[in-house]
Amino acid sequence: MILSRLTRPKLIKFYVWGSIQLTQKYYSSFVGKNFATLKDFDSNEIQKFLWTANDLKTRFKKDKECFQPLHGKSIGLIFQKRSTRTRVSTETGMGLLGGQSVFLGASDVHIGVSESLEDSAKVLSSMFDILLARVFEHDIIDTLAAASSVPVINGLSDLYHPLQILADFLTLQEHFGRLKDLKLSWVGFAPDENVIKICDKIASQTGSLLHYTHDPKEAVHQANAIITDTWVSMGQEKEKERKIKLFADYIVNDELVKGAAPNWVFMHCLPRYPLEVTDSVFYAKNSVVFQEAENRKWTVMAVMLHLLQDYSPVYPKPNFGF
Numbered sequence: 001m002i003l004s005r006l007t008r009p010k011l012i013k014f015y016v017w018g019s020i021q022l023t024q025k026y027y028s029s030f031v032g033k034n035f036a037t038l039k040d041f042d043s044n045e046i047q048k049f050l051w052t053a054n055d056l057k058t059r060f061k062k063d064k065e066c067f068q069p070l071h072g073k074s075i076g077l078i079f080q081k082r083s084t085r086t087r088v089s090t091e092t093g094m095g096l097l098g099g100q101s102v103f104l105g106a107s108d109v110h111i112g113v114s115e116s117l118e119d120s121a122k123v124l125s126s127m128f129d130i131l132l133a134r135v136f137e138h139d140i141i142d143t144l145a146a147a148s149s150v151p152v153i154n155g156l157s158d159l160y161h162p163l164q165i166l167a168d169f170l171t172l173q174e175h176f177g178r179l180k181d182l183k184l185s186w187v188g189f190a191p192d193e194n195v196i197k198i199c200d201k202i203a204s205q206t207g208s209l210l211h212y213t214h215d216p217k218e219a220v221h222q223a224n225a226i227i228t229d230t231w232v233s234m235g236q237e238k239e240k241e242r243k244i245k246l247f248a249d250y251i252v253n254d255e256l257v258k259g260a261a262p263n264w265v266f267m268h269c270l271p272r273y274p275l276e277v278t279d280s281v282f283y284a285k286n287s288v289v290f291q292e293a294e295n296r297k298w299t300v301m302a303v304m305l306h307l308l309q310d311y312s313p314v315y316p317k318p319n320f321g322f
């Protein structure tokens with residue numbers, strides 16, 4: 001199951017995720033792997049990350065347990081853009097696991113400016129045990145990963161935000177008690193055409209239903225989750241006025257959500273501008289946006305832990321419906 005950042009505003013469509021069908025396969029170790037996009041992991045592996053995230057959340061938050069499996073490990077955080085959730089969830093999560101984080105902002109380091117990406121990746125991976133990068137072009141993630149001797153986590157590129165999708169899945173599982181047979185309606189920009197092709201191929205293999213439409217009412221009809229994102233991404237501020245006009249009819253508001261399933265939830269990865277969703281929906285009792293934000297922490301902890309060492313959850317596997 002994959003999800004892309006939506007990058008091609010010229011194509012105005014709405015799309016709906018059908019039931020999330022995950023195939024069965026034995027879990028494999030993730031140690032030493034990169035985490036660039038969820039399409040690199042099969043459904044069973046994604047469930048494993050989610051199981052561990054649930055387990056860590058229960059152990060640290062509910063049980064108030066203290067254990068530090070990543071004591072002595074460190075992560076380098078390469079950020080070309082600003083961030084609240086990705087940065088803070090990773091820094092505090094690494095701290096809880098006993099490790100250390102070093103933030104490397106765009107104006108702090110030479111990466112891609114006075115030193116090649118490859119040289120930076122070689123140097124940083126000789127000092128850190130793992131790297132996380134938030135970049136503009138997705139190719140930068142691939143370049144860093146190819147030159148790095150340690151795992152690289154994608155903290156957002158122009159194509160993928162896999163950490164966010166893990167947190168979204170965890171939130172859906174917590175709320176609905178399953179992932180199977182949920183109708184997810186994403187209201188916003190059209191996905192990248194290549195990503196659509198990949199999604200269609202996976203859907204044909206798994207039995208998921210994918211539907212793309214220009215009609216927001218059709219998109220949210222009987223949806224269990226209505227999801228949107230900011231229309232003005234970082235670095236696209238110049239396009240703000242054009243996008244406001246272009247997407248004026250696509251605001252998620254009380255009228256639009258009337259067509260959703262009775263148990264609908266609203267999701268948004270944040271930060272949120274009032275442009276794309278009204279306060280009445282964003283702060284509605286059906287909104288799970290802050291639970292979704294908190295889950296960024298437990299999911300990135302699961303990813304860091306699994307890329308650095310094998311981990312067996314203490315708590316039973318949550319029900320995903322598969």
Ligand SMILES: NC(=O)OP(=O)(O)O
Binds near residue numbers: 082083084085086269
């Ligand atoms: N959703 C998300 O990635 O938030 P930040 O930009 O604050 O990291």
